[in-house]
Amino acid sequence: MQSSRKNRFSGVGGTGPLDVRFMRIALREARKGLGRTSPNPAVGAVIVRDGKIVATGYHRKAGLPHAEIEALSKVGGRAPGDTLYVTLEPCNHQGRTPPCTAAILRSGIRRVVVGAMDPNPNVVGGGCDYLVANGLDVTTGVLEEDCRRLNEDFNAFVTTGRPFVVLKSAMTLDGWTATATGSSRWVTGEASRAFVHRLRDRVDAVMVGVGTVLSDDPQLTTRLERNKGKDPLRIVLDAHLKTPPESRILNQDSDAETWLAASEALRGQVPAALEKKGVVVHHFPSVDGLIDLPALLDWLGSKMVTSILVEGGSRVAGSLIRQRLVNKFYLFKAPKLLAGDDGIPMVAGPGFQDMAACLVLRDIDVQRFGDDIMVAGYPDYR
Numbered sequence: 425m426q427s428s429r430k431n432r433f434s435g436v437g438g439t440g441p442l443d444v445r446f447m448r449i450a451l452r453e454a455r456k457g458l459g460r461t462s463p464n465p466a467v468g469a470v471i472v473r474d475g476k477i478v479a480t481g482y483h484r485k486a487g488l489p490h491a492e493i494e495a496l497s498k499v500g501g502r503a504p505g506d507t508l509y510v511t512l513e514p515c516n517h518q519g520r521t522p523p524c525t526a527a528i529l530r531s532g533i534r535r536v537v538v539g540a541m542d543p544n545p546n547v548v549g550g551g552c553d554y555l556v557a558n559g560l561d562v563t564t565g566v567l568e569e570d571c572r573r574l575n576e577d578f579n580a581f582v583t584t585g586r587p588f589v590v591l592k593s594a595m596t597l598d599g600w601t602a603t604a605t606g607s608s609r610w611v612t613g614e615a616s617r618a619f620v621h622r623l624r625d626r627v628d629a630v631m632v633g634v635g636t637v638l639s640d641d642p643q644l645t646t647r648l649e650r651n652k653g654k655d656p657l658r659i660v661l662d663a664h665l666k667t668p669p670e671s672r673i674l675n676q677d678s679d680a681e682t683w684l685a686a687s688e689a690l691r692g693q694v695p696a697a698l699e700k701k702g703v704v705v706h707h708f709p710s711v712d713g714l715i716d717l718p719a720l721l722d723w724l725g726s727k728m729v730t731s732i733l734v735e736g737g738s739r740v741a742g743s744l745i746r747q748r749l750v751n752k753f754y755l756f757k758a759p760k761l762l763a764g765d766d767g768i769p770m771v772a773g774p775g776f777q778d779m780a781a782c783l784v785l786r787d788i789d790v791q792r793f794g795d796d797i798m799v800a801g802y803p804d805y806r
Contacts (some may be wrong), residue, residue, distance in 0.1 A: 446509045447567045453482040454511045459626035463728040464577040467491040470509040492524040494705045504532030511539040511571040516551040522666040535561040539571030543579040577731035581679045588731045594756040595772045600767030606639040615793035625678040627731040636736035655680035663687040669697040738772035757797045
């Protein structure tokens with residue numbers, strides 16, 4: 425996909441293989457910040473002088489210097505005649521930190537190569553416009569799709585005001601996520617589960633229904649090999665406040681909070697055992713006994729939660745899919761068969777009645793984790 429502004433900003437030199445090469449390095453820098461910059465995007469920057477890299481930088485955390493500023497700091501803020509490669513359009517507004525465009529101008533940089541434009545409809549193009557108006561050569565759209573997808577959660581958040589919703593499910597070859605008794609440990613192998621922990625490390629929150637808490641008693645923490653993981657906020661859809669006070673999700677040695685999303689009808693009726701533990705309960709409208717998911721997502725967006733990984737169960741998955749609230753799927757298939765018709769499916773509730781009307785995933789990515797197959801894709805709700 426090419427930016428609609430590429431020709432508008434294309435510089436004198438155009439785009440060449442060196443631009444692609446240096447933008448790939450900027451992307452590599454940006455990935456270092458994934459999962460740490462929310463509600464800001466992950467951004468990487470590279471400064472090049474006479475065809476050689478003189479500095480790199482990435483945005484480490486909201487409130488800390490942006491990628492461009494970190495890179496410039498390594499050359500003392502001065503880069504006369506150099507080229508700056510940055511994965512996202514430099515900001516031209518005052519936020520927690522000053523605008524990057526002003527620092528770029530002061531540095532003496534002559535050319536700026538941008539991967540993706542700022543997705544915020546209120547500011548898109550503003551940074552590039554400012555740089556061009558001040559005489560800089562600006563090229564955009566280099567590895568644009570890679571740069572855009574790097575921040576797909578941020579892009580969705582700033583355009584919709586809601587978190588980017590990722591639905592993960594693990595199932596047998598014949599489509600069951602658990603046996604009729606609810607047994608689901610473990611459907612997939614260690615390699616798949618390790619990948620899921622990396623997903624948790626990148627999102628702001630992980631969400632399950634209370635049924636998953638009752639049947640699996642999950643921790644929903646991030647456990648990586650080198651113990652560098654970040655635990656996400658944990659959200660339990662629990663309209664009737666059935667979460668046991670002794671459940672592991674409420675008894676973690678973790679800096680991350682656990683929030684229970686309960687029905688508005690239970691306001692002021694939190695069980696004493698939960699109150700005693702200091703459990704955080706938020707109340708929302710309910711529909712047919714279930715939490716109103718659009719209302720919940722709107723509220724989470726107002727709290728700057730930009731991404732959610734949904735890990736269970738079938739009723740939650742069905743409700744999200746039918747309301748077109750899922751932005752991305754990660755579906756794992758294990759080489760196992762329950763060999764019956766009484767398991768628990770990935771999705772509960774009525775499905776499509778015509779194969780031609782089925783929900784189709786686009787931009788598919790297929791990977792193998794040990795003996796498991798993972799299919800990732802984006803729903804086409806047309």
